[in-house]
Amino acid sequence: MQCLAVLATLLALTSAAAAVLEPRQTTACNNSPDLCSRSYSAITHLGAHNSPFLRDASTSFSTSGNHYFNSTIQLDAGVRMLTAQVHRSDRGWLLCHTSCDLMDAGLLSDWLGEVKIWMDNNPSDVVSLLLVNSDNATPGDLATEFTRSGITEYSYTPPSSTAPQITWPTLQDLISANTRLMTFVASLNPSQVDSTNAYLMDEFTFIFETAFDNTDPSNFTCTADRPSSLRGRTAEAVSSGRMPLQNHFLYDTQLFGIEAPDEANITSTNAPADRPGNMGDAAEACRREWAKPPVFILVDFFDQGPAIATVDRLNGVTNPIGRTPPPARDTMTSGAGSSRALPLGLVTLVNQVKNGANPNLGEWIWAAADWSKTLGGWDTSP
Numbered sequence: 001m002q003c004l005a006v007l008a009t010l011l012a013l014t015s016a017a018a019a020v021l022e023p024r025q026t027t028a029c030n031n032s033p034d035l036c037s038r039s040y041s042a043i044t045h046l047g048a049h050n051s052p053f054l055r056d057a058s059t060s061f062s063t064s065g066n067h068y069f070n071s072t073i074q075l076d077a078g079v080r081m082l083t084a085q086v087h088r089s090d091r092g093w094l095l096c097h098t099s100c101d102l103m104d105a106g107l108l109s110d111w112l113g114e115v116k117i118w119m120d121n122n123p124s125d126v127v128s129l130l131l132v133n134s135d136n137a138t139p140g141d142l143a144t145e146f147t148r149s150g151i152t153e154y155s156y157t158p159p160s161s162t163a164p165q166i167t168w169p170t171l172q173d174l175i176s177a178n179t180r181l182m183t184f185v186a187s188l189n190p191s192q193v194d195s196t197n198a199y200l201m202d203e204f205t206f207i208f209e210t211a212f213d214n215t216d217p218s219n220f221t222c223t224a225d226r227p228s229s230l231r232g233r234t235a236e237a238v239s240s241g242r243m244p245l246q247n248h249f250l251y252d253t254q255l256f257g258i259e260a261p262d263e264a265n266i267t268s269t270n271a272p273a274d275r276p277g278n279m280g281d282a283a284e285a286c287r288r289e290w291a292k293p294p295v296f297i298l299v300d301f302f303d304q305g306p307a308i309a310t311v312d313r314l315n316g317v318t319n320p321i322g323r324t325p326p327p328a329r330d331t332m333t334s335g336a337g338s339s340r341a342l343p344l345g346l347v348t349l350v351n352q353v354k355n356g357a358n359p360n361l362g363e364w365i366w367a368a369a370d371w372s373k374t375l376g377g378w379d380t381s382p
Helices: 002-021 071-076 108-121 139-149 171-177 234-239 279-290 307-315 344-354 361-377
Strands: 045-048 081-089 092-096 104-107 127-133 181-186 200-202 207-210 224-226 243-247 251-253 259-261 296-299
Touching: 045 127, 045 307, 071 081, 071 108, 081 108, 081 296, 092 108, 092 139, 104 108, 108 127, 108 139, 139 200, 224 234, 234 279, 243 279, 279 296, 279 307, 296 307
Parallel strands: 045 081, 045 296, 081 127, 127 181, 181 200, 207 243, 243 296
Antiparallel strands: 081 092, 092 104, 207 224, 251 259
16 A cells, blocks of 8 residues: 555656646637637738837827837737838938838837837737838848847748748747747848848738728728739739738828828728728628638728727637737827927927938928828917
């Protein structure tokens, strides 16, 4: 009996040790256990168009801003693709909205560092980046910024840089391998990609997009627009193996014909149903036309609609785990003096003039567009 008791004790200790050593199983991938076994390309990922460009107190509520909340809050709330524009400047590679004189969101490496911190703290999530390569950065240029931020440890590298990938890993595969960061760049020359930066994927080798320059709810279509070689050839784009990206945001035409994110119609644009140009019906229309749902849907003001409701419906997610709703947002009248805030572009130009600069006509036009859009909302009392 004593021997049996000793044996039982040893078995119990062995089981306990095995439980301690066994890797902890992921209970949710991208906020749902139901997504873990699904391929990366068989899931719809909510994307924040121009993620770092904000319309809040930090930018004096610039009408060029695409979101009320920063990239970390976007990720907390369930956004899983972040897009940004990359520009060259004297200070290095910056995130700028069309022009660094219009909206400068700082160094690319700093923003990548912000995303890395979020990924450090959220080990069961796969994140995608889409960088618009506005000033033709080489793969080496971008790789330097990625290395500086430390985020390359999470990077996924495709089997080929020059052909669409037909089969993608599951979310659980990516999480287990800790290759949880997908990085697409519009555009790169695939022939310039080498083994040191092969995690940088030329967007249009792997993705096709619908048109992005929409100014009316009736403009939304499912027709392939980019790459230009597949423009209007939607069936060919789908059969090529490229993942479909649906652009679902509107521009508002301001003074001098300048376009800015359309905030006035955002509750309709991002709605899951029942509104003109709503996101839910548009996504369903593309799912029917493509015989598959969009892999990515890009929106402005991601928290409105709410946009995530359409993505959850496409993914069949009914009980998301681990999301944090955005906080109350800044308003033009909150905080001391904020109701008198001038557009950031105008402030920048005024400061440049004070320092002896001579801004060109185009820069003043941008500032005038910001002024004309927001003037009606300011407190103009003496």
